[in-house]
Amino acid sequence: MEAREKRAALLEALLPDVPFDGWSRGALAAAARHIGIDDAELAGLFPGGPREAVAEFSRWADRRMLAALSEKKLEAMKVRARIALAVRTRLDVLEPHREAVRRALALLALPHNLALGLRLLYGTVDAIWYAAGDTATDFNFYTKRGLLAGVLATTTLYWLDDRSPGTEETDAFLERRLADVLALPKLGARIGESFAWLPNPFRLMRAARRH
Numbered sequence: 001m002e003a004r005e006k007r008a009a010l011l012e013a014l015l016p017d018v019p020f021d022g023w024s025r026g027a028l029a030a031a032a033r034h035i036g037i038d039d040a041e042l043a044g045l046f047p048g049g050p051r052e053a054v055a056e057f058s059r060w061a062d063r064r065m066l067a068a069l070s071e072k073k074l075e076a077m078k079v080r081a082r083i084a085l086a087v088r089t090r091l092d093v094l095e096p097h098r099e100a101v102r103r104a105l106a107l108l109a110l111p112h113n114l115a116l117g118l119r120l121l122y123g124t125v126d127a128i129w130y131a132a133g134d135t136a137t138d139f140n141f142y143t144k145r146g147l148l149a150g151v152l153a154t155t156t157l158y159w160l161d162d163r164s165p166g167t168e169e170t171d172a173f174l175e176r177r178l179a180d181v182l183a184l185p186k187l188g189a190r191i192g193e194s195f196a197w198l199p200n201p202f203r204l205m206r207a208a209r210r211h
Helices: 003-021 025-034 039-045 050-069 079-108 111-131 139-160 165-181 185-195 201-209
Strands: none
Touching: 003 025, 003 039, 003 050, 003 079, 025 039, 025 050, 050 079, 050 111, 079 111, 079 139, 079 165, 111 139, 139 165
């Protein structure tokens, strides 16, 4: 298998144990043994250990979200509906792994992992906007991603504790948040004109992804 396929296979072997053992080196080693990967190969696949496994989990969810969205007729939908569908689709991908998500967020909340968490959040919102057909290249590009980052983060936290049928309360929460932020494009443009000279953290994240 290619390295990406092996990482995906290892992640899927790991996920059932994360609710019990956390994102730990022990759980990662046990999952590797389960699918016939030795310690040396494991070190090559996830040299960063658990934090790298969490990063792969986020990218895995992004890939599955994009694959599902590719089967939808997004061009027939308004932008807000496209964004809402993308966020819901990602949460649907993660639905069987809520506790793994909870533990991943706890790991990313540690001070030494905050930069990684920001990079992963940027990667997800960037993927969502491109899937939605965004072609912005100016400050609006970063404004959109910054606004959606807040929506995605708060909606994910809300979803973690939502036990309503079909997570309908999360859907309603998402719609309210999108109504708030997507009503601000002109405000975002004015902010961009006033503060374009300031360093933008999402621009830095975009540059980091290239290296």
